[in-house]
Amino acid sequence: MASTSRIILVLIFISINIACIANAQMSPFFYARTCPNLQLIVRNSMRQAIINEPRMGASILRLFFHDCFVNGCDGSIMLDDTSTFIGEKNALPNRNSARGFEVIDTIKSNVEAACPATVSCADILAQAAREAVFLLGGPAWPVQLGRRDARTASQSAANTDLPSPNADLTTLISKFAAKNLTPRDMTALSGAHTIGQARCTTFRPHIYNDTNINPNFAAAQKATCPGPASGPGDSNLAPMDILSPNRFDNGYFQDLVAQRGLFHSDQELFNGGSQDGLVRLYSFNMVAFANDFVNAMVKMGNISPLTGPNGEIRNNCRVVN
Template identity: 75%
Template sequence: MAYINTIADFLATLSLVSLLACSHGSAQLSPTFYSSTCPNLQTLVRDAMRQAVNKEARMAASILRLFFHDCFVQGCDASILLDDTATFTGEKNANPNRNSARGFEVIDTIKTRVEAACNNTVSCADILALAARDGVVLLGGATWTVPLGRRDARTASQSAANTQIPSPFASLSTLISMFSAKGLSARDMTALSGGHTIGQARCSTFRTRIYNETNIDPNFAATRRPNCPASGGDTNLAPLDIQTPARFGNDYFQNLVARRGLLHSDQELFNGGSQDALVRTYSGNNAAFSSDFAAAMVRMGNISPLTGTKGEIRKNCRVVN
């Protein structure tokens, strides 16, 4: 942790520079947005995330994934948190989220505590952005300054969730194109993919890779097969990073160089393509990965936020007011 603290100030500065450099609405976000209206916000979120991660380390990855899946659909507006009703179709049952998106109860807990301290003030979208950052830090990753001031959507899009969230079976060109559509560079895409240094994946998302693909270490494939048979066991889990699944670092990229990426989309980053050199850099330089990941998280958090009088501040993150 001493190393992480050494780069914390640098990353905070870097993130602020990135924020100032961004456009299309993100300039309306500010790290000090709630400094007078909810001064204890970050402490409330951090304490709740610490409790959740101490109970289950995987929760940090689940919250990070929620934030990613939220931002790629309509922007970072907490639309992913909305429940389906008889008259409303949300994003939770879209293919990338159904039976896999998790952590909603943690966000509910944080929202309840924040509402008790600062009634009708803080958006669910901002809570999710802060919780994603805190989960990374709690597992040993770098910190960054989170710009705030997002508001919550009154709408959701299951169709956009089905088409705009990258698939675990995607090719490198598709990944680059899908991130580019959100204003994120290929470098951002590779850095953000490093979030797979934590968390787990279901057998159904990597079965084809461990049985049929050739750019995979044969011993690695063999170790994955007992828990992911050729048929059945679709929901069985395996760590995305076989080395340190509960520590945030650059082991993910070391795995790619060794052809031990679990998902097809992971190994695509190191398969004779345009990102090979960057993957090699990250695999040998955790500081480079940490700084790029932090900056990319700020940029992703700036995707089409609702600000000003747009959207609302939800009282309950699962339903519109």
């Protein structure tokens, strides 16, 4: 076990060094002088949030993903609507779904108390996502920091750029490729679904209409999610990983091999297509999954960040200064 941990750590630092070269303005040590206790503040805040609600770890990780996929990792998902733009919170993929904004508000307040007007909301979200994974038993990695916050948001981009839970494999690969993420990155990042829960309305089509699903699993989900028409039960929740929804492990991939993917898009990763072999590898090799997940998270965190003189350091994550 110790040697396995050392291998993961070495590979993580290799990926971080490559990312630092690719984006010289960002570094894991960006706040070493200006806010040296940043990681501890974020970790303690996230620990309390997860104690209060274990599902919150998955929600914060998802919030980071949904931020980065829309105009880059710029904190735009946290902005409320204004008279000059419609924010991303009420885009179809986020409406009644994206959550954890109050947790980020709390972390921001704690960081501001220690380091006023220093750390961006975008960086706080990136660090919080890492802490969520770590606190739920997943890998840790040095987070690239130095992002600044956007002054605007785009509901239209959120509607078009974020992958749908009903997407097929070709569409998923295309959506990730548009963000310079490979199919391997896509499959590793999808492993984030090993934690958290989903609303009935997002997985109803899969359990009622698809045939590539374990019939016992489908029957169990139908008890939670009445259908097939929308209506009562839309907000009922089901775990993404039926065995360990509050632990970051490779159970999600084991579920896919057993045809127990909750979303249509999940099961598309193991449905006779190009990702089957990788899913099978991750299902029995946690080291391979952890390493690829970390590499993909670092790459995703480098999607079009605002740095240097661009953007701002918001005082309140919900509004521009």
